[in-house]
Amino acid sequence: MVAKDITMRSRTIAEAARAAGVNVETVRFYERRGLIARPERPSCGPRHYPAETIARLRFIREAQGLGFTLGDIAELLALRADPAADCADVRLRAISRLDDVRAKITKLEQISTALDAVIAACPSHGALGACSILEAIEHPSRDAPPSPRRSARSSSKRGEATMKTLTFSIDGMHCEGCAETVRVLLSREPGVKAVEVSHAPGQARVLFDPAMLSGEQLTKIIERPGYQVTGSH
Numbered sequence: 491m492v493a494k495d496i497t498m499r500s501r502t503i504a505e506a507a508r509a510a511g512v513n514v515e516t517v518r519f520y521e522r523r524g525l526i527a528r529p530e531r532p533s534c535g536p537r538h539y540p541a542e543t544i545a546r547l548r549f550i551r552e553a554q555g556l557g558f559t560l561g562d563i564a565e566l567l568a569l570r571a572d573p574a575a576d577c578a579d580v581r582l583r584a585i586s587r588l589d590d591v592r593a594k595i596t597k598l599e600q601i602s603t604a605l606d607a608v609i610a611a612c613p614s615h616g617a618l619g620a621c622s623i624l625e626a627i628e629h630p631s632r633d634a635p636p637s638p639r640r641s642a643r644s645s646s647k648r649g650e651a652t653m654k655t656l657t658f659s660i661d662g663m664h665c666e667g668c669a670e671t672v673r674v675l676l677s678r679e680p681g682v683k684a685v686e687v688s689h690a691p692g693q694a695r696v697l698f699d700p701a702m703l704s705g706e707q708l709t710k711i712i713e714r715p716g717y718q719v720t721g722s723h
Contacts, residue, residue, distance in 0.1 A: 500529075500538035510547035517547065523560060525550055525567065557587050565653060578686065579655050582697040586653070586683040653683060654700045656708065662717035663689040675711050679703060 507514045517539075521528045526546050529537040546567070553563045562583060569575040608626040663669055669689040676685045676694065681702030687694040696708055709719045 500540045502536045506539035506544050509544050512547060512551055557591050578695055582684040586697055653697050655697050656705055656722050658694045658712055658719050659721045660692045660694060660717050661720055663692050665689055671715055672712055
């Protein structure tokens with residue numbers, strides 16, 4: 491009876507995939523990436539996936555729909571399981587992803603403008619050797635936007651980087667202008683993905699790539715205008 495109840499609460503891989511709105515190969519891919527656990531195979535019959543795994547599959551699917559990379563999602567899942575994690579950590583990652591989305595929109599608008607220009611210059615008829623569109627692609631001007639394929643590839647690499655969050659306690663910030671100064675200084679650093687600064691508690695929360703920056707370097711940036719970092723965690 492117990493074994494039967496367990497089977498009723500869990501599902502085969504095909505049933506789990508259908509319930510989560512993904513396909514079977516996607517479930518297997520997530521298993522290989524370590525995003526979901528692979529159930530042990532019973533002595534007879536197929537593997538069964540518990541309700542918790544199906545909920546996790548739905549979470550991954552929805553997060554991808556919002557533009558989070560699998561690297562981002564792994565970090566979100568780790569935060570979700572960490573009782574000491576703060577909602578602000580998730581918010582910083584959402585801000586970082588929103589910035590990436592806005593940058594892509596800007597790039598797409600530039601591409602749209604470039605395409606409008608080459609299409610408008612096309613005579614619509616004549617020999618292929620005189621095609622202005624092919625000529626523009628073969629000999630782009632310096633102002634032309636970079637290849638979308640190259641941009642997507644570099645964006646993917648950035649998205650897969652493991653991010654880290656540090657909260658700095660800061661003395662000397664007395665107004666929103668002070669907080670904005672710190673925010674601008676930090677935002678200019680290439681390895682910083684998102685920043686939130688508030689003068690009232692005197693804190694700066696920074697999401698950054700530890701392969702490009704260290705906590706000590708961030709401390710020096712914050713202290714550049716004369717503020718003092720009294721701690722970080």
